[in-house]
Amino acid sequence: RPAMAALPRGQEAADFYRRHRVPQRLEEALNALFPRCPADLYGELANFFSKFSKPPVICKLVGRKVLDGVGQPALEVEIHCTVKNYEKKVCSTIMPSHSQIPESALPDTAEAVERERTGSVNTAVEWVNESLNSMLRDLEPTDQCKVDVMLGEYFTKKMQERKEIQKPEEDGEGEAACAFTSCSPSTTALPGKKKAAKPRKKVAAAESAIPPAEPTESVLCGSLAIGGTSLAVAKAGAAISHTPLYSHIALLKCNQDSLKEITLPLPMVTLLNCEKTSPAKLKLVKEVMLIPPVQLSLKQGIERVLDIQKEVMRLLEPPGKAPGAQLADGKKGKAHSTEKKAPPQALKRISHLGCLIMGWDNLEQPLLLMRTACNNIGLNLGTDVYLAINCAAHELMDYVKGKYEILTGTFKSPDEMVDMYVELIDKFPFIIALIDPLRKEDRQQWNKICYALGSKCYLIAEEAATYISKLKIDQSINLPMCSGVVLKYINQTKVSDLIELTGILDGQRHITILGSPDGESSDDSLVDLAVGLGTRFIKLGGLSRGERVTKYNRLLAIEEELAKNRKLR
Numbered sequence: 001r002p003a004m005a006a007l008p009r010g011q012e013a014a015d016f017y018r019r020h021r022v023p024q025r026l027e028e029a030l031n032a033l034f035p036r037c038p039a040d041l042y043g044e045l046a047n048f049f050s051k052f053s054k055p056p057v058i059c060k061l062v063g064r065k066v067l068d069g070v071g072q073p074a075l076e077v078e079i080h081c082t083v084k085n086y087e088k089k090v091c092s093t094i095m096p097s098h099s100q101i102p103e104s105a106l107p108d109t110a111e112a113v114e115r116e117r118t119g120s121v122n123t124a125v126e127w128v129n130e131s132l133n134s135m136l137r138d139l140e141p142t143d144q145c146k147v148d149v150m151l152g153e154y155f156t157k158k159m160q161e162r163k164e165i166q167k168p169e170e171d172g173e174g175e176a177a178c179a180f181t182s183c184s185p186s187t188t189a190l191p192g193k194k195k196a197a198k199p200r201k202k203v204a205a206a207e208s209a210i211p212p213a214e215p216t217e218s219v220l221c222g223s224l225a226i227g228g229t230s231l232a233v234a235k236a237g238a239a240i241s242h243t244p245l246y247s248h249i250a251l252l253k254c255n256q257d258s259l260k261e262i263t264l265p266l267p268m269v270t271l272l273n274c275e276k277t278s279p280a281k282l283k284l285v286k287e288v289m290l291i292p293p294v295q296l297s298l299k300q301g302i303e304r305v306l307d308i309q310k311e312v313m314r315l316l317e318p319p320g321k322a323p324g325a326q327l328a329d330g331k332k333g334k335a336h337s338t339e340k341k342a343p344p345q346a347l348k349r350i351s352h353l354g355c356l357i358m359g360w361d362n363l364e365q366p367l368l369l370m371r372t373a374c375n376n377i378g379l380n381l382g383t384d385v386y387l388a389i390n391c392a393a394h395e396l397m398d399y400v401k402g403k404y405e406i407l408t409g410t411f412k413s414p415d416e417m418v419d420m421y422v423e424l425i426d427k428f429p430f431i432i433a434l435i436d437p438l439r440k441e442d443r444q445q446w447n448k449i450c451y452a453l454g455s456k457c458y459l460i461a462e463e464a465a466t467y468i469s470k471l472k473i474d475q476s477i478n479l480p481m482c483s484g485v486v487l488k489y490i491n492q493t494k495v496s497d498l499i500e501l502t503g504i505l506d507g508q509r510h511i512t513i514l515g516s517p518d519g520e521s522s523d524d525s526l527v528d529l530a531v532g533l534g535t536r537f538i539k540l541g542g543l544s545r546g547e548r549v550t551k552y553n554r555l556l557a558i559e560e561e562l563a564k565n566r567k568l569r
Contacts, residue, residue, distance in 0.1 A: 249532025
């Protein structure tokens with residue numbers, strides 16, 4: 001009786017396995033493996049049958065609040081997939097919150113931004129663990145386009161919800177504002193900018209006739225959940241495909257199954273961070289960066305930058321001596337006169353950018369320092385290594401005077417800024433890139449500086465490209481005339497957005513630079529993004545601080561891997 005009962009069950013099992021072609025494939029596996037006699041027979045059988053398993057699908061997203069490299073809250077997104085019937089954590093990524101606080105911001109403003117940053121991360125964690133977790137369940141992590149479309153739709157829905165909530169509030173505030181402005185002065189100060197003063201002369205009113213600052217794009221609270229999830233899914237797709245993230249991104253961009261060669265981006269290595277709020281006079285320069293020549297390997301280029309950095313530190317080491325006095329080549333000027341107060345020494349502090357913090361009294365001092373350091377170790381600026389300067393001019397505008405404060409008490413109009421840059425490049429031709437030399441609103445002056453210097457150096461827009469959602473209009477880029485842009489992976493930016501945007505920029509022959517966000521973590525995915533997208537440069541900060549050096553190490557590892565596989569162009 002038991003044998004008769006088992007017979008139908010055995011027939012059912014046989015039909016089940018036959019329907020899934022198990023006997024046929026088992027015979028194929030045994031025939032294929034026997035001539036090889038593998039040491040790990042069952043391992044080889046597992047590998048053989050894994051080819052026929054279902055593709056992994058997302059089963060769970062986990063969001064949590066972590067800390068970035070400077071102790072600020074950041075978002076971590078974990079991707080769990082169902083792999084061969086088991087739940088498995090595939091990868092995680094950390095998305096720093098991007099809330100730039102101007103150096104001149106008032107304490108109340110800085111505190112408000114920090115509260116907003118914390119609230120945004122908390123909301124992002126909630127989105128990931130609840131809405132996005134259920135929305136993306138059962139999707140294949142290799143389908144980046146579908147995931148990003150769903151994330152974009154979710155973000156649009158959240159934006160619409162916020163507008164509906166804010167509309168009644170704005171209507172009420174608008175009526176109050178009308179009553180208030182009728183008795184208020186028209187001159188106001190922008191947050192974090194120079195304080196406005198009442199113009200005493202008609203000349204002051206004429207000077208302030210500049211294009212007004214464009215309103216800052218409001219950031220939806222929790223929006224970094226979109227960018228963090230998109231990048232985490234890309235990492236999961238790469239892991240599932242057993243391919244490096246940079247190769248996965250490159251294949252997505254090229255829409256191909258395989259790649260022949262990859263070109264690495266040149267690093268823009270920050271050597272000096274010039275504090276604009278320091279006691280020194282110079283405000284124009286925010287970062288002084290070194291760019292190694294293309295003839296060197298990335299490893300050789302980094303070693304050369306480190307050699308220059310050591311020499312710069314040596315030159316700044318003697319206490320009580322002014323860098324300007326050592327760098328004036330024996331010529332005395334009013335900036336280097338012994339009767340004047342010596343420029344401040346290095347503050348022996350490392351910036352959050354991973355480089356030395358310095359203050360200067362004029363623009364030539366840091367440039368002469370760099371030239372002297374290179375000469376001392378047998379290098380020539382302009383052939384053996386190049387210089388780039390991040391001016392961050394948008395932080396210098398005095399909206400009352402309508403001029404940029406380049407030195408303490410020294411102001412220049414937008415047209416005068418163009419003339420100053422032309423003189424600077426003529427005197428120091430080893431400068432091959434100026435980042436944010438003007439505000440994005442001064443488009444007429446951007447045109448002038450591009451015509452004057454476009455053949456001599458790159459003129460890069462960073463602040464104008466901070467919010468990628470405002471860059472793309474149809475198939476054109478909403479930018480002032482420039483050589484290229486610094487893109488940042490922040491907030492609601494998705495991997496598909498960067499792929500599309502870099503494709504448009506490539507078609508328009510713009511230089512593309514991928515830059516690190518204001519907050520930084522030890523997550524090195526940014527490097528893979530830059531390599532996969534094929535950017536010309538990558539801007540990671542200096543060669544100090546773990547969260548910065550981790551990314552340079554990743555760049556070196558990619559170079560070694562590509563060279564080994566003979567795919568390095």
